[in-house]
Amino acid sequence: MAEEQGRKWDRCLADSAVKLATGLGVGIVFSVLFFKRRTWPVVFGLGVGLGMGYSNCQQDFRSPYLLHGHMVKEQ
Amino acid sequence: MLRVCLKGANSAARKCLCGNGVPLHPLQQCRSYTSGGSGSSAGKIVAASVLTMGGGVGGTILYANWDPKFRANVEKSIPYSDQVFGLALGPAAPPPVINKPRKVEPVQISSMSEVWKDSKQPKAKEVQRKAEQPDAEGPPAPAPQETLEEASAQVAQILSAIGEVPSVPAPGTHEAEAVPPPAALKGVPAAAAKCTECEHEPAVKERPEGEVAARLAEQDKAEQDLLTSLSSNLEDALGSTAKVTLQAIGAQEAALQAIAQHTRQLREAMEAEAPPDKKSTQWRVLEDALSERSRSVDEAGAAVLKAKAELDKLRGVIDGAKHLKIAAARPSILAAEENLHSMVVDLDSVVTRVQTAQSEAKIVSQYSELVNEAKAQFQKELNSITPEIQANWKGLTGKLTQDDLNSLIAHAHRRIDQLNRELAEQRVREQIHIDSALEQQKLEDKKALEVAISTALEHNREQMRLEQEKKVEETREVMEAEMRTQLRRQAAAHTDHLRDVLKVQEQELRSEAEEILNSSLMEKETEYRRLTQDQLDSFTLDMNAAYARLKGMEEAIDSHVIAEEEARKAHQLWLSVEALNYTLKTAALNDPTEPLEGAVQAIKESCAEDEFAQALATALPSESLSRGVYSEASLRARFYTIRQLARRVALIDETRNSLYQYFLSYLQAMLLFEKAQEAPPAKLSAEDLDTFKLLSYAAYSLEHGDLELAAKLVNQLKGESRRVAQDWLKEARLTLETKQVVSLLSAYANAVGLGTTMAP
Numbered sequence: 124m125a126e127e128q129g130r131k132w133d134r135c136l137a138d139s140a141v142k143l144a145t146g147l148g149v150g151i152v153f154s155v156l157f158f159k160r161r162t163w164p165v166v167f168g169l170g171v172g173l174g175m176g177y178s179n180c181q182q183d184f185r186s187p188y189l190l191h192g193h194m195v196k197e198q
Numbered sequence: 199m200l201r202v203c204l205k206g207a208n209s210a211a212r213k214c215l216c217g218n219g220v221p222l223h224p225l226q227q228c229r230s231y232t233s234g235g236s237g238s239s240a241g242k243i244v245a246a247s248v249l250t251m252g253g254g255v256g257g258t259i260l261y262a263n264w265d266p267k268f269r270a271n272v273e274k275s276i277p278y279s280d281q282v283f284g285l286a287l288g289p290a291a292p293p294p295v296i297n298k299p300r301k302v303e304p305v306q307i308s309s310m311s312e313v314w315k316d317s318k319q320p321k322a323k324e325v326q327r328k329a330e331q332p333d334a335e336g337p338p339a340p341a342p343q344e345t346l347e348e349a350s351a352q353v354a355q356i357l358s359a360i361g362e363v364p365s366v367p368a369p370g371t372h373e374a375e376a377v378p379p380p381a382a383l384k385g386v387p388a389a390a391a392k393c394t395e396c397e398h399e400p401a402v403k404e405r406p407e408g409e410v411a412a413r414l415a416e417q418d419k420a421e422q423d424l425l426t427s428l429s430s431n432l433e434d435a436l437g438s439t440a441k442v443t444l445q446a447i448g449a450q451e452a453a454l455q456a457i458a459q460h461t462r463q464l465r466e467a468m469e470a471e472a473p474p475d476k477k478s479t480q481w482r483v484l485e486d487a488l489s490e491r492s493r494s495v496d497e498a499g500a501a502v503l504k505a506k507a508e509l510d511k512l513r514g515v516i517d518g519a520k521h522l523k524i525a526a527a528r529p530s531i532l533a534a535e536e537n538l539h540s541m542v543v544d545l546d547s548v549v550t551r552v553q554t555a556q557s558e559a560k561i562v563s564q565y566s567e568l569v570n571e572a573k574a575q576f577q578k579e580l581n582s583i584t585p586e587i588q589a590n591w592k593g594l595t596g597k598l599t600q601d602d603l604n605s606l607i608a609h610a611h612r613r614i615d616q617l618n619r620e621l622a623e624q625r626v627r628e629q630i631h632i633d634s635a636l637e638q639q640k641l642e643d644k645k646a647l648e649v650a651i652s653t654a655l656e657h658n659r660e661q662m663r664l665e666q667e668k669k670v671e672e673t674r675e676v677m678e679a680e681m682r683t684q685l686r687r688q689a690a691a692h693t694d695h696l697r698d699v700l701k702v703q704e705q706e707l708r709s710e711a712e713e714i715l716n717s718s719l720m721e722k723e724t725e726y727r728r729l730t731q732d733q734l735d736s737f738t739l740d741m742n743a744a745y746a747r748l749k750g751m752e753e754a755i756d757s758h759v760i761a762e763e764e765a766r767k768a769h770q771l772w773l774s775v776e777a778l779n780y781t782l783k784t785a786a787l788n789d790p791t792e793p794l795e796g797a798v799q800a801i802k803e804s805c806a807e808d809e810f811a812q813a814l815a816t817a818l819p820s821e822s823l824s825r826g827v828y829s830e831a832s833l834r835a836r837f838y839t840i841r842q843l844a845r846r847v848a849l850i851d852e853t854r855n856s857l858y859q860y861f862l863s864y865l866q867a868m869l870l871f872e873k874a875q876e877a878p879p880a881k882l883s884a885e886d887l888d889t890f891k892l893l894s895y896a897a898y899s900l901e902h903g904d905l906e907l908a909a910k911l912v913n914q915l916k917g918e919s920r921r922v923a924q925d926w927l928k929e930a931r932l933t934l935e936t937k938q939v940v941s942l943l944s945a946y947a948n949a950v951g952l953g954t955t956m957a958p
Contacts, residue, residue, distance in 0.1 A: 128843055128922060181857045187921060188852045 131183050139176025146172020259286050428519050432534045435515045439508040443541045446501035450548040453498035456491040457555040461562040463487045491559070498552060505545055512538050532664055539660050546653065579609060765954040770804040771811060772947040778940055782827070790826035794936070798823055801943065808950075814943050822936045828929050834900050837908070840926045841893045844919035845870075848889040851917030875901055878911060889919050906934055 150168020158164045262269035262283055269287075273280040464487075467480045516538065519531050778797040798815050805811035821827075828836075849863035870890060878895035879886065886892070892911050899907040909930040912923050 128847065177857060181855075184850075184857065184860060185855045188855050 131180075135176070135180035135183055138179050139173065142172040142176040142179070143169060144172065146170070146175070259283070263287050424522060428522065429530050431515055432519065432530055435508075435512045436534055436537055439505070439512045439538070439541060442501070442508040443505045443545055446498070446505035446545060447548050449494065449498040449501035450552045453491070453494040454548075454552050454555050456487070456494040457552070457559045460484070460487040460491040461555075461559045464562050464566050467566075495552075495556070502545065502549060505541075509538060509542055509545075532667060535660070535664065539657065543657065576613065579613070761954075765951075767804065768947065768951040768954040771801065771808070772944075772951050774801040774804045775940070775944045775947045779944060782829075782936070782940060790828050793822075793824055793826045794818065795823040810946060811943065814939055814946070818939050819932055819935050821932050827933045827936045830903070830905055830933065833905060833926065833930050833933060836926055836929075837897065837900055840912075840923045841897065843922045844889060844893060844915060847918040847922060850919075855918070878907065882911075882914070887914055887916075889915060905930055909934060 146168035147165060148168070149171075150165035153168065154161055154164035258272065259282075262272060263286075269283060273283060463480075463484050467484050512534070516531055516534050519534075774797065777800060778794060781792050781794055781797045784792050798818055802812060802815050805815075845867040847860070847863055849859055849866055872890040873894050875898035876891065876894040877898050886895070892914050896908040896911040899905075899911065909927060912927050912930070915923055
């Protein structure tokens with residue numbers, strides 16, 4: 124259990140890095156392809172990537188506390 | 199060599215190509231070369247073979263020198279090798295041969311035979327003939343007794359030495375055997391007389407036979423002694439008489455010779471006309487001859503006397519031997535008598551020869567005396583006529599005068615006349631003398647004839663007597679042989695009778711002995727049975743006692759066994775609990791212990807019927823069984839990482855669990871400092887439920903070895919820190935549980951062990 128935190132962080136960081144890189148890449152691609160080498164798609168892509176990574180991380184850390192409720196439809 | 203050969207061959211080959219007739223030469227040359235070459239090698243071969251042969255021969259000779267058996271073998275197998283060996287080594291040592299005693303008798307025989315040969319030629323044949331008769335009697339005689347063989351052989355040898363007779367052992371033994379049968383004759387009737395009583399007394403029977411045998415042996419020995427002494431006496435006497443007779447004969451012969459010489463010389467002296475000095479020498483020689491003759495005659499007479507005395511002695515000895523009447527000596531006596539007889543005859547013949555010679559000599563001496571007388575008278579007359587003339591008138595012819603001569607002639611004429619007258623007278627008296635002489639001669643002849651007749655008669659009588667005695671001997675021997683066979687038959691019958699009687703006695707004795715044996719056996723058996731019965735009873739008693747003791751011992755042992763069993767079980771339980779304890783200690787720093795399953799299994803086995811122990815054993819958590827538990831030290835060490843982590847996520851719980859909160863929580867952990875260890879209070883208040891405080895309390899309690907309190911405190915954590923410390927808590931709980939159960943078990947085991955050891 125103690126290592127779980129460590130594992131979570133590793134996952135998180137790896138994931139974030141990947142997302143970041145992907146966002147960067149997509150941004151660069153978009154920037155190059157569609158937006159005439161402007162920087163704002165790159166940044167946008169980076170931001171997208173980072174945001175996705177952050178969200179994933181948070182989701183991972185929160186996972187033990189999430190309650191899954193079931194809606195019971197009354198007939 | 200080879201090259202030359204090759205060259206030759208090559209040239210031959212070349213020449214072969216060129217022509218046909220030439221090639222033979224080089225080939226021959228080649229051959230000669232090769233033969234030359236092979237010649238030296240042949241020489242080497244020859245030398246080597248010679249060396250080997252020489253070595254072999256030398257080795258054989260050396261070994262034969264060392265081992266005589268090997269030498270004998272080689273000499274046997276290889277002809278002429280004995281010569282080689284003789285040359286090289288000298289003759290082989292022959293086995294020693296003992297021959298000396300044998301040689302003595304032949305020497306004796308030869309000497310005696312030489313002595314007796316010339317005088318005994320006609321007699322020797324008779325003696326041999328007579329000796330051969332007892333030989334003929336000897337062989338048909340039965341087998342000789344062994345006890346007398348040696349003595350008889352000696353006697354036979356003595357006899358042969360004396361009498362020039364081949365060795366005759368049979369008669370000696372025969373004679374000796376002839377003696378025991380008469381002795382046995384005496385002994386057997388006594389034995390027979392006693393035997394009739396002996397049927398009932400077997401012990402007495404044997405005695406007389408033994409005595410008889412002893413007596414026989416004694417008699418034989420006595421006879422043998424007598425025989426030997428007698429024969430020795432005879433031999434001595436014969437020898438001495440023979441010597442003396444020989445001497446007498448020799449002396450007689452010498453006397454004969456002397457007489458003959460004397461008469462011859464006398465006659466020569468009478469008839470020869472020698473000069474006076476030679477005459478005197480002649481007369482002196484004659485005188486010497488005369489003296490010698492007289493001396494030799496005297497010697498001869500003395501020798502004859504001695505010989506006669508010896509002969510008489512011998513005769514006396516023979517008569518004495520005859521008086522002893524020993525049969526064995528008879529042939530020796532006979533032979534001695536024959537010898538005596540022959541000696542007497544020889545002596546007599548020699549004496550007669552000497553006497554004739556003496557009478558001749560007397561005639562010649564008388565003649566010489568007459569001649570001397572006549573010469574003396576003539577000399578006297580001459581001297582009376584011519585006193586100046588000396589005796590040797592023959593040599594004095596130149597010195598005599600005419601008158602002397604005339605007187606001498608006249609004297610001579612007168613003498614002649616006288617002699618003529620005497621001669622006429624003599625002629626007249628001659629007839630008378632002749633008649634008287636004839637008568638005397640007749641008388642003497644008659645006497646001599648009578649003497650000769652008497653001696654011849656005596657000789658014949660002697661011979662007849664000897665023959666008769668020999669015949670008597672033969673018949674006696676035959677009779678004795680017959681007697682012996684009869685006796686043997688009787689002895690055989692006797693032995694058969696004895697055998698039968700003995701058999702009967704044997705049967706009786708045997709039956710008696712068997713009865714006695716059976717009765718004694720019965721007694722012994724009853725005795726034995728009684729003894730065995732006693733033994734058996736005592737043995738049974740002992741066995742019962744022993745059995746009872748054994749039973750008591752067995753019960754005691756069983757009770758002991760039970761107690762020991764209990765003790766063993768308790769011990770085992772305790773051991774297994776100790777093992778479990780030990781396994782708990784095997785935890786490495788960060789690894790759990792060995793799985794406790796084995797030890798727990800052992801415990802379960804060791805206390806199969808103990809419910810409490812079983813319950814306890816099953817109360818152990820399965821995790822500890824399968825995986826093992828962590829030690830306190832490892833939990834303690836682990837706690838610090840848990841504490842770090844729990845501090846870091848102290849703000850995170852169900853409501854606050856975003857990443858921002860995580861960041862804030864990390865910030866708090868970095869900025870907030872609390873005591874590393876704080877002693878927990880006895881009671882926890884609400885503000886003590888702060889994470890950091892709880893953690894320090896737990897740390898403190900851990901440091902002081904109180905895992906339980908630490909676990910309790912850690913249990914109070916909330917939120918994410920709780921989640922983080924969850925598995926540590928679980929481990930701590932496991933460890934605590936296991937430890938509790940184990941301590942319970944060990945206490946129980948100790949209690950049980952203590953209980954069992956207190957048992958009696």
